[in-house]
Amino acid sequence: AQTVTQSQPEMSVQEAETVTLSCTYDTSESDYYLFWYKQPPSRQMILVIRQEAYKQQNATENRFSVNFQKAAKSFSLKISDSQLGDAAMYFCAYRSPPHTGTASKLTFGTGTRLQVTL
Amino acid sequence: GAGVSQTPSNKVTEKGKYVELRCDPISGHTALYWYRQSLGQGPEFLIYFQGTGAADDSGLPNDRFFAVRPEGSVSTLKIQRTERGDSAVYLCASTVQGPLNTGELFFGEGSRLTVL
Numbered sequence: 085a086q087t088v089t090q091s092q093p094e095m096s097v098q099e100a101e102t103v104t105l106s107c108t109y110d111t112s113e114s115d116y117y118l119f120w121y122k123q124p125p126s127r128q129m130i131l132v133i134r135q136e137a138y139k140q141q142n143a144t145e146n147r148f149s150v151n152f153q154k155a156a157k158s159f160s161l162k163i164s165d166s167q168l169g170d171a172a173m174y175f176c177a178y179r180s181p182p183h184t185g186t187a188s189k190l191t192f193g194t195g196t197r198l199q200v201t202l
Numbered sequence: 203g204a205g206v207s208q209t210p211s212n213k214v215t216e217k218g219k220y221v222e223l224r225c226d227p228i229s230g231h232t233a234l235y236w237y238r239q240s241l242g243q244g245p246e247f248l249i250y251f252q253g254t255g256a257a258d259d260s261g262l263p264n265d266r267f268f269a270v271r272p273e274g275s276v277s278t279l280k281i282q283r284t285e286r287g288d289s290a291v292y293l294c295a296s297t298v299q300g301p302l303n304t305g306e307l308f309f310g311e312g313s314r315l316t317v318l
Contacts, residue, residue: 117305127291129309175244179305190307192244
């Protein structure tokens with residue numbers, strides 16, 4: 085079974101600064117998806133960024149980028165130019181490719197609470 | 203609808219009562235998931251539907267929990283003889299299968315269940 089580990093329960097960053105959230109995972113599969121989801125107080129999980137394991141290039145979405153190290157099974161999220169609206173819980177998640185037909189669920193880490201200060 | 207809709211948003215019940223939580227997925231999404239999120243934790247998988255059938259119910263904690271999706275759209279999570287330990291946010295998510303699938307799940311805002 086796949087596992088996802090987030091070792092930072094809380095992180096703090098000043099507005100306009102950069103912060104990196106860590107995530108490691110364990111799997112025996114060679115192809116899979118990795119995600120970072122943001123959960124504000126509204127409770128709705130919002131997709132921040134997605135990485136497909138077969139792609140070597142790190143995904144980037146505006147101020148959000150990842151450092152994907154497949155051999156090390158590491159998937160960290162970098163937030164640049166942090167904004168007050170970035171404050172939330174951030175969850176790293178793993179998913180087997182849908183075409184496998186099995187284990188199509190997302191497996192989440194325990195989350196990192198990000199605080200953004202002035 | 204435009205997004206995944208869950209009702210009720212909040213539910214308070216007494217220990218031993220029966221509870222139903224409803225999820226209306228994004229129109230056209232054939233896959234539907236239920237997750238449970240306890241305070242301070244990440245979401246934990248409960249059950250996954252592909253169409254009307256439960257493709258994977260390995261996350262249901264015991265036989266007090268049951269979910270249905272009779273017409274392949276709306277799903278109901280049913281909890282019998284509720285216990286205080288069932289208190290959590292129950293999240294529903296949906297996704298499209300096939301070539302349009304990008305891997306991500308689309309989530310609703312959850313139903314917060316409090317068992318007194």
